[in-house]
Amino acid sequence: MSSPHVISLGCRLNLAESETIRTLLSDRDTIVINSCAVTNEAVKQTRQAIRRARRDRPGAELVVTGCAAQIDPQAFAAMPEVDRVIGNAEKLLYSAWKADAPVMVQDIMAVRETAPHLAASFSTHARAFVEVQNGCDHRCTFCAIPFGRGNSRSVPAGAVIDRVAALAESHAEVVLTGVDLTSYGPDLPGSPSLGQLVERILAHVPKLRRLRLSSLDGIEVDDRLFALLTGEPRLMPHVHLSLQAGDDMILKRMKRRHSRAESVALVARLRAARPDIAIGADLIAGFPTETGEMFQNTLALIEECRIVHAHIFPYSPRAGTPAAKMPQVEPEQVKARAARLRAEAARVRDNWLQSLVGSTQQVLVERPGDRGHAGNFAEVRLAPNEVGEIVSVKIVDVQDGKLIA
Numbered sequence: 001m002s003s004p005h006v007i008s009l010g011c012r013l014n015l016a017e018s019e020t021i022r023t024l025l026s027d028r029d030t031i032v033i034n035s036c037a038v039t040n041e042a043v044k045q046t047r048q049a050i051r052r053a054r055r056d057r058p059g060a061e062l063v064v065t066g067c068a069a070q071i072d073p074q075a076f077a078a079m080p081e082v083d084r085v086i087g088n089a090e091k092l093l094y095s096a097w098k099a100d101a102p103v104m105v106q107d108i109m110a111v112r113e114t115a116p117h118l119a120a121s122f123s124t125h126a127r128a129f130v131e132v133q134n135g136c137d138h139r140c141t142f143c144a145i146p147f148g149r150g151n152s153r154s155v156p157a158g159a160v161i162d163r164v165a166a167l168a169e170s171h172a173e174v175v176l177t178g179v180d181l182t183s184y185g186p187d188l189p190g191s192p193s194l195g196q197l198v199e200r201i202l203a204h205v206p207k208l209r210r211l212r213l214s215s216l217d218g219i220e221v222d223d224r225l226f227a228l229l230t231g232e233p234r235l236m237p238h239v240h241l242s243l244q245a246g247d248d249m250i251l252k253r254m255k256r257r258h259s260r261a262e263s264v265a266l267v268a269r270l271r272a273a274r275p276d277i278a279i280g281a282d283l284i285a286g287f288p289t290e291t292g293e294m295f296q297n298t299l300a301l302i303e304e305c306r307i308v309h310a311h312i313f314p315y316s317p318r319a320g321t322p323a324a325k326m327p328q329v330e331p332e333q334v335k336a337r338a339a340r341l342r343a344e345a346a347r348v349r350d351n352w353l354q355s356l357v358g359s360t361q362q363v364l365v366e367r368p369g370d371r372g373h374a375g376n377f378a379e380v381r382l383a384p385n386e387v388g389e390i391v392s393v394k395i396v397d398v399q400d401g402k403l404i405a
Helices: 012-025 040-056 067-071 073-077 094-098 145-149 157-168 194-204 223-231 248-254 260-273 292-304 331-355
Strands: 005-008 030-035 061-066 084-086 127-131 173-177 210-213 238-244 278-285 307-314 360-366 371-374 379-381 390-394 397-399 402-404
Touching (some): 012 030, 030 040, 061 067, 067 073, 067 145, 073 084, 127 157, 157 194, 238 307, 248 292, 260 278, 260 292, 278 292, 278 331, 292 307, 307 331
Parallel strands (some): 061 084, 238 278, 278 307
Antiparallel strands (some): 360 371, 397 402
């Protein structure tokens, strides 16, 4: 019998949950596609992954789960390659994998709890991922993810600390993940903040060498979290911000809660307090009603904030979202603007990488042992080392967008 295989698409939260699914499957001859629905392209890639997986393993059970499956379960159930569809809430329950119902998808908006899903290990990854939050209470006009993940809910700090402590025995770095990570806590007794959670993890898990945070909403970075991001050496100098745009009118139409000036000011404060910090950001090209001048404001934000880890998304209308009903930018224009954002991001990133030549970096070694990521999340090629170790290396060159040690 073939071993189970989980194909994880999309965010780090999906990656973390895929490890739990792999554990729940035990030795079943099953392929699981853990899908993404952040864009129409992501849904297309999910369908492609399903067809490819069926060709590769024609005799295996094929199950689709994740956000795309949660939002449109019947569409995936209708695919001839698919045996079962399991929802986002059900995919982390042993009972769902023991059942044989062709579609198991409940109303995600009715889910009120989440848990630090107890995957046995992240043996195939150099770093481990811990879900501390799920869902989102905000309704950005372009985003379908709340319909796939439900409302915001947090994992109690004690459970998170226990999970991190267990992982710290085998992993030098742990990443905290969530759909809207900075909204952690209001639904828990005492309304703890993300900053308080990070403080408790660092205090109670002294063995943990590196802690990293996934995407943050800058408007929710309070003084406690800011102090940790800029002053705690075990918290990596890498902040990925959910900016989405650099024009105030577009931000308003997106229903974002920050202004351009607030984003620029936050990044300036972060850099002033911790000069080695690396800034990442999500940016959308061609949002409905975006004029050339509005686009230029977003383009300029990359240099102004020195965004060195840019995730560029060409806007695609998601059914059921308010933005899908707004006046659309021509698809070719959207594609061209995304290409310009990527080119500018590549230029800023290359300048940053060149500035690191001659520096010494602490690198977490990843498979197969000749590469890894520094604390600032720059990718580094290095001499073969033990996977999972943290090694100190001097950077001597940059090649193909990677540091060479």
